[in-house]
Amino acid sequence: AQKVTQAQTEISVVEKEDVTLDCVYETRDTTYYLFWYKQPPSGELVFLIRRNSFDEQNEISGRYSWNFQKSTSSFNFTITASQVVDSAVYFCALSEHRGGADGLTFGKGTHLIIQP
Amino acid sequence: NAGVTQTPKFQVLKTGQSMTLQCAQDMNHEYMSWYRQDPGMGLRLIHYSVGAGITDQGEVPNGYNVSRSTTEDFPLRLLSAAPSQTSVYFCASSYEGTGRAYGYTFGSGTRLTVV
Numbered sequence: 165a166q167k168v169t170q171a172q173t174e175i176s177v178v179e180k181e182d183v184t185l186d187c188v189y190e191t192r193d194t195t196y197y198l199f200w201y202k203q204p205p206s207g208e209l210v211f212l213i214r215r216n217s218f219d220e221q222n223e224i225s226g227r228y229s230w231n232f233q234k235s236t237s238s239f240n241f242t243i244t245a246s247q248v249v250d251s252a253v254y255f256c257a258l259s260e261h262r263g264g265a266d267g268l269t270f271g272k273g274t275h276l277i278i279q280p
Numbered sequence: 281n282a283g284v285t286q287t288p289k290f291q292v293l294k295t296g297q298s299m300t301l302q303c304a305q306d307m308n309h310e311y312m313s314w315y316r317q318d319p320g321m322g323l324r325l326i327h328y329s330v331g332a333g334i335t336d337q338g339e340v341p342n343g344y345n346v347s348r349s350t351t352e353d354f355p356l357r358l359l360s361a362a363p364s365q366t367s368v369y370f371c372a373s374s375y376e377g378t379g380r381a382y383g384y385t386f387g388s389g390t391r392l393t394v395v
Contacts, residue, residue, distance in 0.1 A: 173320075199383055209370065211383035253323060263376035265382055267313045267325040269340050 166191045171273035185241045187256030198239045199257040286387035293361040301356040303371030311374045312354040316367040361394045
C-alpha cells in the first residue's frame with residue numbers, strides 16, 4: 165500500500181527566511197507520480213508541481229524548488245526568501261497511475277506560518 | 281471558466297438525513313474522485329471513477345455511494361448522514377496528461393455539518 169508522510173505538522177519562520185517542507189513516500193511500484201499542493205486560508209487546493217519517478221532532475225520555479233531523492237524516497241519542497249503570502253497548509257501526494265486514475269494518497273499536511 | 285464545480289458550498293444536515301453532493305467538470309477529463317478533509321488528517325480518498333459507468337472504493341468509502349452516468353458528473357450520496365461525516369468534501373478530475381505542469385483539478389469544496 166502506498167503512504168505519504170509529512171512529519172512536520174507546523175513550521176513557523178520569519179519572513180525572508182528559507183524553509184524546507186519534508187515529504188517521505190512509500191510505494192511498491194517502480195513508476196509513480198508525486199505532487200505538491202498548497203491550501204491557503206481560503207481553503208482551495210492549488211496545484212504546485214507533479215514529478216514522475218523516472219525524472220530525478222530537480223525543479224525550480226521562482227522562489228520554489230523541489231528536491232526529489234529516489235534513494236531516500238523523499239520529495240522535499242523549499243521556499244526561498246519566504247513571504248507572508250506563503251502561509252498555508254502544504255500537502256504532498258502520491259499516485260501510482262500517470263493520470264491519477266486511482267486517486268491520490270495525501271500526507272497529513274504541513275501548516276506553514278510566515279511571520280512578518 | 282473551465283474547471284470543477286461543486287454544489288452546495290455549505291450544508292447542514294440532521295442525523296439520518298440523506299443528500300447528494302454534486303460535482304461537475306467541463307474539461308472532458310476521464311478520471312474523477314471524491315475526498316474528505318478532516319483536521320490533522322489530510323485528504324482521504326472516498327470513491328473514484330475511471331470513466332462513465334465505472335467506479336471503485338477508496339480508503340474511506342463507508343456511508344457513501346457514487347455513480348457516474350456521464351463523463352461530466354460524479355455525484356456523492358450520503359444515504360443516512362452521521363455526525364462522523366462532518367467534513368469538507370473535495371471533488372477532483374484528471375486525465376492522462378504528460379509533463380511536469382500537469383496535475384489534478386480540484387473543486388472549491390463543500391463544507392458539510394451533520395448535527
